[in-house]
Amino acid sequence: MENADRLAKDYLKALTGELTARSGDDPSLVPFRVEMMDVAHGPVETVGPPCSLPVFQESLAAALEAMPSSDPIFEAVRALAAKLAWYQVYQGADLDPKLAERMFAGQVVGQIGLLKSDNVRTGLFLLVPGLHYPMHTHGASEIYFCLSGSVTLQYGLNGVPFDLGPGEISVTQSKQVHSLTTGLQPTLLVYQWIGDVDSPNWWWEMRSDGKWWQEKWARQDDASWAAEGVEPVPQDEVTAMS
Numbered sequence: 239m240e241n242a243d244r245l246a247k248d249y250l251k252a253l254t255g256e257l258t259a260r261s262g263d264d265p266s267l268v269p270f271r272v273e274m275m276d277v278a279h280g281p282v283e284t285v286g287p288p289c290s291l292p293v294f295q296e297s298l299a300a301a302l303e304a305m306p307s308s309d310p311i312f313e314a315v316r317a318l319a320a321k322l323a324w325y326q327v328y329q330g331a332d333l334d335p336k337l338a339e340r341m342f343a344g345q346v347v348g349q350i351g352l353l354k355s356d357n358v359r360t361g362l363f364l365l366v367p368g369l370h371y372p373m374h375t376h377g378a379s380e381i382y383f384c385l386s387g388s389v390t391l392q393y394g395l396n397g398v399p400f401d402l403g404p405g406e407i408s409v410t411q412s413k414q415v416h417s418l419t420t421g422l423q424p425t426l427l428v429y430q431w432i433g434d435v436d437s438p439n440w441w442w443e444m445r446s447d448g449k450w451w452q453e454k455w456a457r458q459d460d461a462s463w464a465a466e467g468v469e470p471v472p473q474d475e476v477t478a479m480s
């Protein structure tokens with residue numbers, strides 16, 4: 239795993255470099271940079287084989303091919319992407335396959351990543367064309383660094399959607415409701431989570447009576463998320479996100 243060790247550390251160095259370079263203009267990136275500095279540079283662990291679904295393999299190959307830059311973070315990802323234990327992010331018998339087979343992640347740091355950390359989750363997030371990842375919230379704070387393709391992000395129930403393209407970073411604060419939508423190309427993102435990294439993910443849905451409900455997704459040992467039931471969204475949360 240010597241090679242994977244070097245590749246994982248090149249990725250961390252490149253991502254930390256991006257955060258350092260941008261934190262002067264965007265102070266909201268500072269906590270992400272600080273947490274990254276604390277990631278133990280311990281030995282790299284063996285990880286399992288990547289997902290074998292054809293849609294995953296084709297989308298990853300196309301996204302890597304379309305990456306427009308040779309900056310260090312892009313080069314680090316080019317070298318590392320095939321070494322990760324990619325998995326389907328959401329698992330569940332009731333989940334629409336159009337959603338389940340459109341989101342894949344490969345951890346570099348985290349519970350199943352090449353490097354272990356209790357405080358940080360970072361790696362690659364691959365979104366297949368035609369995805370709409372519905373409004374959701376989580377306790378962790380999150381950044382996306384777009385590498386390839388683009389994704390339309392919306393913050394808040396009435397927020398104005400905007401596109402995130404290669405070289406651009408988004409910052410999602412803890413408990414901020416947000417959605418992601420892809421177009422015709424696969425989208426490859428670096429993600430980083432800090433804070434409450436293992437608290438549930440809540441998917442919001444407005445029912446026909448106009449009330450918001452949320453489905454709870456809990457983190458599993460293999461890092462994927464599994465559904466655990468639905469409950470009404472408290473009205474004060476709806477108001478805060480409107």
Ligand SMILES: [Fe+2]
Pocket residue numbers: 376380410416
């Ligand atoms: Fe998120």
